[in-house]
Amino acid sequence: MTTTLNWQQRVGNQRDWVWRGWQTRYTYLRPSKNHQKTPPLILLHGFGASIGHWRHNLEVLGEHHTVYALDMLGFGASEKAPVNYSIELWTKQVYEFWQAFIGEPVILIGNSNGSLISLAIAAAHPEMVHGIVMMSLPDPSLEQEAIPPFLRPIVTGIKKMVASPLILKPVFNFVRQPSVLRRWAGLAYANPEAITDELIDILAGPPQDRGSARAFSALFRAAIAVNFSPSVKAILPKLTVPMLLIWGSKDRFVPPILAKRFTQYNEKLELLDLEDVGHCPHDECPEKVNQVILDWIEKHSSQGDIQQITTKSDTLPY
Numbered sequence: 001m002t003t004t005l006n007w008q009q010r011v012g013n014q015r016d017w018v019w020r021g022w023q024t025r026y027t028y029l030r031p032s033k034n035h036q037k038t039p040p041l042i043l044l045h046g047f048g049a050s051i052g053h054w055r056h057n058l059e060v061l062g063e064h065h066t067v068y069a070l071d072m073l074g075f076g077a078s079e080k081a082p083v084n085y086s087i088e089l090w091t092k093q094v095y096e097f098w099q100a101f102i103g104e105p106v107i108l109i110g111n112s113n114g115s116l117i118s119l120a121i122a123a124a125h126p127e128m129v130h131g132i133v134m135m136s137l138p139d140p141s142l143e144q145e146a147i148p149p150f151l152r153p154i155v156t157g158i159k160k161m162v163a164s165p166l167i168l169k170p171v172f173n174f175v176r177q178p179s180v181l182r183r184w185a186g187l188a189y190a191n192p193e194a195i196t197d198e199l200i201d202i203l204a205g206p207p208q209d210r211g212s213a214r215a216f217s218a219l220f221r222a223a224i225a226v227n228f229s230p231s232v233k234a235i236l237p238k239l240t241v242p243m244l245l246i247w248g249s250k251d252r253f254v255p256p257i258l259a260k261r262f263t264q265y266n267e268k269l270e271l272l273d274l275e276d277v278g279h280c281p282h283d284e285c286p287e288k289v290n291q292v293i294l295d296w297i298e299k300h301s302s303q304g305d306i307q308q309i310t311t312k313s314d315t316l317p318y
Contacts, residue, residue, distance in 0.1 A: 019096060028066065080211035106129065113138070
């Protein structure tokens with residue numbers, strides 16, 4: 001995990017793409033050797049993260065596959081747009097990127113919020129997806145189910161009060177401080193050694209961008225909305241593609257107990273538990289996660305579950 005290269009030099013060929021009038025950032029890598037028959041990969045980050053969060057994964061996965069990673073609208077180097085954010089919006093962003101630049105079935109790899117987006121894409125656009133790798137899969141609908149009906153109006157009222165710009169602006173100015181982000185990372189990660197200055201730099205950069213405070217308010221309001229995300233329980237049973245769910249046993253953000261529950265919804269969902277790992281397995285133990293992903297793709301490719309294809313090199317962005 002140690003290197004002398006800056007993280008910006010380890011995340012591929014970064015480009016800007018104007019999507020529906022908004023500037024968005026993406027990156028891509030192609031294998032140096034001939035791996036034209038391996039399926040492309042799209043990496044989707046979690047809430048508050050960005051392309052940089054895949055700095056330990058892109059090069060390794062890119063040795064065997066053409067790999068893409070996107071900054072979701074509102075995050076990373078993408079525009080901090082004051083829009084109605086939702087899993088549906090980001091699903092459209094990824095799908096239209098796929099239409100513009102790839103056009104062949106892909107493997108989706110997501111962490112946290114990125115896992116939800118991957119799941120939603122597989123349900124809405126099955127022609128796009130060969131398989132899904134998800135890490136720390138949240139289900140916001142379960143939170144609503146866990147609240148007794150008589151308390152739900154009270155909880156909703158509290159959320160609306162907290163979502164007021166008068167409260168959110170000072171909260172944002174506080175949470176974007178590097179020292180506060182370091183403490184937040186201490187909750188997300190089980191291994192303190194994984195919380196490097198480089199990681200804090202990746203997390204602390206985007207909140208300084210123009211419009212970031214306004215986008216933070218929009219993102220917060222969206223995240224507490226009832227219609228922010230589809231139900232994992234409703235989607236999982238309908239999917240027929242191979243799926244791998246990776247979960248850290250010390251995830252403090254999304255309870256690991258949900259993993260077993262999710263496997264009951266679809267027999268195709270394979271589960272890998274990682275001991276002493278937190279909410280971001282790909283960044284906390286990248287060597288293991290990278291190999292697990294490559295082995296899983298190879299296994300399903302040899303079984304014929306994941307079709308071997310020829311990537312259209314002329315669709316790759318330059």
